[in-house]
Amino acid sequence: MAIGSGVLKKLEQFLPPNTSKVFVIGDSIVMSLYGDEIKSHLSIETSLLSFAPGESSKVLDTWFELNQQLEQGAVDRRAVVIGLGGGVSTDLAGFVAAxxxxxxxxxxxxxxxxGMVDAAIGGKVGLNSGFGKNRIGCMWWPKAVVVDPDVLLxxxxxxxxxxxxxxxxxxxxxxxPLLDLLLAQPSFRPSTEVIIRAIKAKLAIVERDPFEKGERAVLNFGHTVGHAMEACSNWSIPHGDAVALGMEIEASILESISGIKWRDKDKFLRVREKAELTRILEHQPVTAWQDLLNYMASDKKSTGSKIRFSLPSCFGGGPGNWTVAVDLEVLETL
Ligand SMILES: NC(=O)c1ccc[n+]([C@@H]2O[C@H](COP(=O)([O-])OP(=O)(O)OC[C@H]3O[C@@H](n4cnc5c(N)ncnc54)[C@H](O)[C@@H]3O)[C@@H](O)[C@H]2O)c1
Ligand SMILES: [Zn+2]
Known part of the structure; x- marks a missing residue:
């Protein structure tokens, strides 16, 4: 893992010894912005392979197309794939490499x-299918994750x-305390310090639970409700907006079932506002609670008439206890 302004210039030093050639895979937007720069920092034979931007490219057809391009480029066992871009690019490139x-x-x-704080960290790569998002995939760890915050400009x-x-x-x-740091920043654009802190926090959880046997479930905080909102809006509500509201709703649920008050609620609300993550409240009719419950009840995390939520430590979560199942009837009364 390497993070820092200008670290892209040192990309070559992260290639495994004896690398035969490099295939850079990313969507056409990031490739046009950074493909040539990446190539200029590598002395080894490098091909740039791009695909149309957007979630709709994270599918088997694109995977097949990229595989063919690797074959046409005489891929061999010592070839290295560089996944360049947002989460769509790294999920897809990682699955091609895997x-x-x-x-x-x-x-x-x-x-x-x-991509920096979430998708590229944690070893999950894959594709969407007709059965849903991220239904095809595997665990695969890149040899290095190279984060240059300058690209965020x-x-x-x-x-x-x-x-x-x-x-x-x-x-x-x-x-x-990262919430305080976010509040103290002059603008909503995150500083390198914020990015490093966020990466470290996710990495620590992933290292303690690499194969998602327990603690990694807390990373789904806000996602049970958020995912339902995305699905019920037919994916017109962006993931970040849905999760931002989902966290508030899940926190209220956890407060009412655990009796524990959320210490950071006020800070959370202020940071969310600063991050401009209130669009959904201002501009979109939010789906009826009952529709969300119906969706959650049919989702994979639910068991019988209970719906499972992440249980962060601030609500009493801990080893062996990273999720909590809440009765549908209780949720219907909230
Ligand atoms: N593997 C995991 O653990 C994991 C975790 C979270 C999310 N994801 C996946 O990540 C995907 C979402 O990722 P995303 O939000 O990065 O979407 P994305 O990859 O589609 O990127 C968003 C947009 O930003 C553009 N972009 C990216 N970097 C840019 C830059 N520096 N300058 C200009 N434009 C730039 C892209 O071209 C794209 O149009 C989803 O498919 C999700 O399933 C995976
Ligand atoms: Zn998410």
Whole structure:
């Protein structure tokens, strides 16, 4: 893991010894912005492979197309894949690397805030399918994750705001003083210090629970309700907006069932406002609670007539106790 302004210039030193060639995979926006720069920092044969931007590219067709391009580029076991871009690019590039020739080495160069603090950290790669998001995939760890915060200068404000939802989430579940740091910043654009703190917090949880057997469940804080909101809006509500509201709702649920008051609620609300993550409240009709409950009841995290929520330590979560199942009837009364 390397983080710092200008670290992209040192990309070559993160390549495994004896690398034969490099395939850089990213969407066409990030490739046009950073592809040539990446190439200029590598003395080894490098091909730039791009695909159309957007979630709709994270599918088997694009994976197949990229695999073919690797084959046409005479991929061999010592070839290295660099995943360049936001979470769509790193999820896709990682899955191509994990599956080509039964697994190539790779490096992630995340360029969106969400990519830096979330998607590129934790070893999950994959694709969406007709059965849902991220239904196809595997665990695969890049040899290095190289984060140059300078690339965030070209990231649109909306994407920065959406990425902040995950920074706020990790702060709530594992690093509450990070909320103070976010509040103290002059603008909503995160400083390198904020990015490093968010990455460290996620990395620490992932290292304690690499295969998602327990603690990693807390990373889903805000996501049970958030995911339902996204699905019920037919995916018109962006993930970050949904999670930002989902955290507030899940925290109220956890407060009422645990009797524990959320110490950081006020700070959370102020940080969320600063991150401009209140669009959903201002501009969109929010789905009826009953519709969300119906969706959650049919979702994979629910068991019988109970719905399972992440249980961060501030609500009493701990080893062996990272989630809590709440009766549907109780939720209907809230
Ligand atoms: N693997 C994981 O653990 C994990 C975790 C969270 C999210 N994800 C996945 O991440 C994806 C969302 O990632 P995302 O929000 O980064 O979306 P994205 O990859 O689509 O990027 C958002 C947009 O920003 C553009 N962009 C990225 N970096 C830029 C830059 N520096 N300058 C200008 N434009 C830039 C992209 O071209 C794209 O148009 C989803 O598919 C989600 O499932 C994966
Ligand atoms: Zn998320």
């Amino acid at each position: 599956t080509s020739l039964r697994g190539l080495d790779g490096i992630f160069v995340p360029t969106s805030l969400l 070209t990231l649109p404000d909306l994407e920065t705001s959406l990425g902040l939802a995950e920074v706020i989430k990790i702060a709530c579940v594992d690093d509450p």
